[in-house]
Amino acid sequence: MTGASAGIGKATAKRFAENNDKVLLIARQEERLARTVREIESSVPGADVQPLALDMSDAASVKRLRDHVRSTGLPVSGLLCCAGAVPRSGDTDADADDVTSVLTEWQEAYQANVTTAVVAVEGLLPDLADGGSIVLYSSIAAYRGSGGTGGYGAAKAALHSYVHTLATRLGSRGISANAIAPGYVADTDLFGGALPAARETMLVRHTALGRAGDPVDIAELGFYLCSGPGGYVTSQILQINGGSSHGV
Ligand SMILES: NC(=O)c1ccc[n+]([C@@H]2O[C@H](COP(=O)([O-])OP(=O)(O)OC[C@H]3O[C@@H](n4cnc5c(N)ncnc54)[C@H](OP(=O)(O)O)[C@@H]3O)[C@@H](O)[C@H]2O)c1
16 A cells, blocks of 8 residues: 555555555655554554555655565555645746746646556556456546646546556456545645645535545545455546535
């Protein structure tokens, strides 16, 4: 599981640990990753969770990832690519001189949300078990737009096309490929700390259920997609947003 040291990824890693699955937790910052491993171990007795500090936006990480996976002697039955980030926003009223900052935003968004997924999936394809599952993490922003000049939402939308292609490429091996597209989820680090109260109130007001998502809500869906009962679901983008129609 990439992006496993915080927010949705952490809750999802814990969900698999509770099912006695062996879980590899991947993120860049080693200390936070170690803290997450300790947290899961202390709340799930017997949890089999291992940390691996890697930058998944760097193709050079593939070798360490493969070496680690192969050292376990086990095939990968579920690959969840949760690593992602909202880039620093470009100026929404950019003039010609600001185009560079807009392009930087779009490139950062692509690197953080698309490259991280492609590196993990293509890097681990040879080690993915037949009948296994791939889950990518999109966003309501792919449908409704995002802040800044829109690079984040556009990057997430690119994952949708990739999911359909993967499902076709890998269907003959019984491998499913899907994306989860959450709405606003509280208790994550995605926005670099708590959202301003007014923005959070607005996002919650736009849900039909009148509340923000919880990382546990999203974790359950990732777990389902990788479990036996979810095996016939493939090539889908599953929206989970409390009935919201508003981008993040
Ligand atoms: N929270 C929301 O409201 C929301 C809504 C829609 C979609 N999503 C999507 O859901 C996914 C999880 O979001 P979240 O809210 O749980 O985010 P988060 O709390 O910020 O966690 C992001 C995780 O990804 C890791 N990460 C980021 N870049 C990485 C890289 N290059 N290589 C490896 N690990 C990396 C982070 O650890 P390090 O920084 O240590 O690497 C962290 O573990 C993201 O793809 C996000 O876009 C979230």
